[in-house]
Amino acid sequence: MKQALLFDALPLDTLAFEQQARRQGHTLIAGVDEAGRGPLAGPVVAAAVILPEGVRIPGVNDSKQLSPETRERLFDVIMSKAMSVGIGMADAEMIDRVNILQATRHAMLEAVKMLTPQPHILLIDGISMIEFPLPQKTIKKGDSLSHSIAAASIVAKVTRDRLMRELDVRHPGYGFASHKGYGCLSHMEAIRLLGPSEVHRLSFSGVREHVP
Template identity: 75%
Template structure:
C-alpha cells in the first residue's frame, strides 16, 4: 500500500480563515470577491457575503470551477442561508475613467457597505485591500480557501451573468449572453463589424481600436 493511502491528506477546511477571525473576537465576517475584471464589456461586479457561524454549504467553491447550472442552484441556497449579502458594481464608464483595478475596489467597497448587519471583519479574494476602516485580510486564491469568499464569488458571477443576458437583449449582435463580454473570437469580430456598444470598455484593447474617429 502506498504511503498516500496510509496517510491521506485531510480535506481543506474552508472555514479555517473564518474560525481564525472568530478566535480573535470578530463575529460578523464577510467574504468578498468579484466577477468580470477581464471582459471587454459590461461592469465588474463584486459581492460580499456573511454566513452564519459554522454553516457549511456542500458544493460551494470558486465559481469558475462550477457549471452554470450548479452556480444558479447554489446562488439560491446562499441567498436563503446567508446572514447578509451585498452587491456592488463598477460601470464600464468608471472602469475607463479610473482603471479596472480601482473600479474593482470601488465595487467591493460598495458591496461591503450594502451589508446589513454590518461586518466587523472582511476576507477579500486577491492581494488588494479596499478603502475601508474595517479590519481586513486579503487571501490569494481565497475563493478556493474560504467558504465566505467562495459564496461571494458565486453571487458575483451569477449576478453578472444575468446582467449580461439582459444586455444581450438591449444590444443584440454582440453575443453577450454567450461569452458574457469576454474577448472571444466571435465577440471581437462583432466589435469590428458593429463598433463598440455603449457598454463596452473603451480603454480595453480589442475595443479602443474600433472607436469611431470624430468627424472633422
C-alpha cells in the same frame, strides 16, 4: 482605519480562515469577491456575504470551477442561508475613467456598505484591500480557500451573468448572453463589424482599436 491582519499558513479546511478570525474576536465575517475584471464589455460586479457561524453549504467553491446550472442553484441556497448579502458594481464608463483595479475596489466597497449588520472583518479575494474602516485580510485564491469568499464569488458571478443576458437583449449582435463580454473570436469579430457599444470598455485592448 482598516488594518491588515496576520493569519496562519494556508488552511486545509475552507472554514479555517473564518475560524481564525473568530478566535481573534470577530464574529461577523464577510467574504468579498468580484466577477468580470477581464471582459471587454459590461460591469465588474462584487459581492459580500456574511454566513452564520459554522454554516457550510455543500458544493460551494470557486465559481469558475462550477457549471452555470450549479452556480444558479447555489446562488439561491446562499441567498436563503446568508445573514446578509451586498452587491456592488462599476460600469464600463467608470472602468475606463479610473481603471479596472480602482473600479473593482469601488464595486467591493459598495457591496460591503450594503451589508446589514456590518461585519467585524472582511476576507477579500486577491491582494487589494478597500478603503473601509474594518480589519481586512486579503487571500490569494481566496475563492478556493475560504467558504465565505467562495459564496461571494458565486453571488457575484451569477449576478453579472444575469446582467449580461439583459445587455444581450438591449445590445443585440455581440453575443453577450453566450460569452458574457469576454474577448472570444466571435465577440472580437462583432466589435470589428458593429463597432463598440455603450457598454464596451473603450480603454481595453480589443475595443479601443475600433473607437471612432
